[in-house]
Amino acid sequence: MAAQRVAGEVPKGTKQTSRVRVAVRLRPYMEKQDEKSEGPCVRGLDSQSLEIINWRNATETLHYQFDAFHDEQTTQQEVFLCSVKPILPHILKGQNASVFAYGPTGAGKTHTMLGSQEQPGVIPRAVREVFNLVKAKGKEDDSWDYSIGMSYLEIYNEKVLDLLCPSAHDLPIREDKDRNILIPGLTYTALNSFSDFHTQFLPASLNRTTASTKLNQRSSRSHAILLIKVVRTQQTTPHRQQTGKLYLVDLAGSEDNRRTGNKGIRLKESGAINLSLFTLSKVVDALSAGGGAGRVPYRDSKLTRLLQDSLGGSAHSVMITNIAPEYTYYFDTYTALNFAAKSKQVVNKPFVRETVTVPPVQVKRSREEQEATGSDEPQNKRLKNCKRSDSEEHTPPGQPHSPTDPSVLNRLIALEKLLMGTPVKERLKLHREIQELKEKQKKFESNAKMCTMSGNGASGNFTDSLSSGKSPLFRMHLPPLQRKPSTASRSKKQQAVVPPLQVLQQCPVAKKPPTCQKDRKNLDCIEVSEGKENIMTGGWETHMDKSVLEQSRHKILQVLNSGSLKDLKGLQQIGDKKAKLILGWREIHGSFTKLEDLTKIEGITAKRLSSFIKANILSSMGT
Numbered sequence: 001m002a003a004q005r006v007a008g009e010v011p012k013g014t015k016q017t018s019r020v021r022v023a024v025r026l027r028p029y030m031e032k033q034d035e036k037s038e039g040p041c042v043r044g045l046d047s048q049s050l051e052i053i054n055w056r057n058a059t060e061t062l063h064y065q066f067d068a069f070h071d072e073q074t075t076q077q078e079v080f081l082c083s084v085k086p087i088l089p090h091i092l093k094g095q096n097a098s099v100f101a102y103g104p105t106g107a108g109k110t111h112t113m114l115g116s117q118e119q120p121g122v123i124p125r126a127v128r129e130v131f132n133l134v135k136a137k138g139k140e141d142d143s144w145d146y147s148i149g150m151s152y153l154e155i156y157n158e159k160v161l162d163l164l165c166p167s168a169h170d171l172p173i174r175e176d177k178d179r180n181i182l183i184p185g186l187t188y189t190a191l192n193s194f195s196d197f198h199t200q201f202l203p204a205s206l207n208r209t210t211a212s213t214k215l216n217q218r219s220s221r222s223h224a225i226l227l228i229k230v231v232r233t234q235q236t237t238p239h240r241q242q243t244g245k246l247y248l249v250d251l252a253g254s255e256d257n258r259r260t261g262n263k264g265i266r267l268k269e270s271g272a273i274n275l276s277l278f279t280l281s282k283v284v285d286a287l288s289a290g291g292g293a294g295r296v297p298y299r300d301s302k303l304t305r306l307l308q309d310s311l312g313g314s315a316h317s318v319m320i321t322n323i324a325p326e327y328t329y330y331f332d333t334y335t336a337l338n339f340a341a342k343s344k345q346v347v348n349k350p351f352v353r354e355t356v357t358v359p360p361v362q363v364k365r366s367r368e369e370q371e372a373t374g375s376d377e378p379q380n381k382r383l384k385n386c387k388r389s390d391s392e393e394h395t396p397p398g399q400p401h402s403p404t405d406p407s408v409l410n411r412l413i414a415l416e417k418l419l420m421g422t423p424v425k426e427r428l429k430l431h432r433e434i435q436e437l438k439e440k441q442k443k444f445e446s447n448a449k450m451c452t453m454s455g456n457g458a459s460g461n462f463t464d465s466l467s468s469g470k471s472p473l474f475r476m477h478l479p480p481l482q483r484k485p486s487t488a489s490r491s492k493k494q495q496a497v498v499p500p501l502q503v504l505q506q507c508p509v510a511k512k513p514p515t516c517q518k519d520r521k522n523l524d525c526i527e528v529s530e531g532k533e534n535i536m537t538g539g540w541e542t543h544m545d546k547s548v549l550e551q552s553r554h555k556i557l558q559v560l561n562s563g564s565l566k567d568l569k570g571l572q573q574i575g576d577k578k579a580k581l582i583l584g585w586r587e588i589h590g591s592f593t594k595l596e597d598l599t600k601i602e603g604i605t606a607k608r609l610s611s612f613i614k615a616n617i618l619s620s621m622g623t
Ligand SMILES: Nc1ncnc2c1ncn2[C@@H]1O[C@H](COP(=O)(O)OP(=O)(O)OP(=O)(O)O)[C@@H](O)[C@H]1O
Pocket: 026, 027, 028, 072, 103, 104, 105, 106, 107, 108, 109, 110, 111, 112, 216, 218, 219, 220, 221, 251, 252, 253, 254, 322
């Protein structure tokens, strides 16, 4: 299709901005969630504000104001009419819009977005409304043709999975020159009517990963993103074409694993969920602090990468923060409200996406040819590009640990596999082979060590940025009441409900550990030396209790030293290949004396190590 992108911002020269609208919805009080019958800890004041007990001083309450507050009586219809319907017409004008539900697990996100047959939620209502709007537009002005289509995906354990055409294949995320986020290979289905949508969407929803946790029998273990695309094409020359996208996002809940009772795979999922939500909060931090000042860490998680358009991007966005009233959820609610308050300060810059078709031909794309994100490149070309960038990603320039002979470790893995299922006699022969490989591996390690050491010189930069308070994580604006001197010490129960994300955000209760400062410096020196910003930036561990941190590091080390293949794979960010490499390393060297020893393994750079430690500490804190 000979198309040319002609419009950036429309009307030209006009800088249009739109603040993210934030609504809070309180779910009804549920007795079974209130084991100690402590009653609700939050209540509404009017249609925009609410109050919550102040954990520092129980005689006080903290007040919050949002664009809308939906109390426990509010119906699905009211939530839709007040918070969602107003942004939908933008999609028909070639602009993007997004609605996302945020909040702790069990607070009502899926109820709000999906609902039930009796009480349909935002998703079915919004899609129906889009069809109504298109119909009305068609009657009003028949010089434009409209087409509607959908894609549906989930982000599960940091993998992008197609819900319309399920497979275990992790889809890549790309960005085109106009900063549109693309997902090559994602199924895109044309919709002719609302019932068409229903037929496609319902079975696809069942493909979403859910599981039972202590807090929610059907807890979403993934972030689900539904994309509805409206393309309108002018019937006469110059055949302008505008594409508007609506993202409807049901996020997985932030989780405190002490309360969810998560173990094994659930714990791993939970770690991925918390980590991506933590990145989301960092993105919001960076945007609410002015955006332009520093880098916005969209690329630190798949979720934020995909929501790039919706946060500080080109969309009209609505965030519905779901909260629960029971005291058990107190700190979840408190954190969610603070996050919602920060999100209010995020400003988006919506613009019209328009192309002109030359010559004016009506092109009908088949389902396979189409893509979720509106790129006009042919599929085969995109796939080719995608392949190229994939391979680039796997061999980043300047990768310090690139072995001279990559086959060595692969062979070690294969041998290790063989050893596990080999009769004793034959093992001797294999052991000899391992000895030879050991020598090669040692050579690789000493080379890698030299590279790592030579990259350590930039630590000063990092320390400077910490001391000057530039870390976005700790720039959170707490409401004034929270700053009052605490007279009541935190009860045991209150401490027990602080999930990992909240530990990171509640700077006042955390101590600065002197020894862990040393560890942090080591890790961060290496990160800075790689010249990339990453999720570790911000010295997160300095704001955590020293003994908790030490304990978590010790636990991880124990698994590394004595865990089976399965145990190793249960660690965050350790897949099959890495687990085998760890086993192989143990076979050769014995135990790891410290976590930092992991950088001696191929592919585990200092940056990856930092991310690994952080992810595992966050997830193990709940155990
Ligand atoms: N406004 C509401 N009115 C009635 N019931 C509600 C409401 N909100 C939530 N619920 C009920 O509370 C329970 C938990 O809600 P839901 O599954 O939507 O939570 P969630 O935030 O999506 O949880 P998770 O993150 O674990 O998926 C469900 O049984 C749901 O029907």
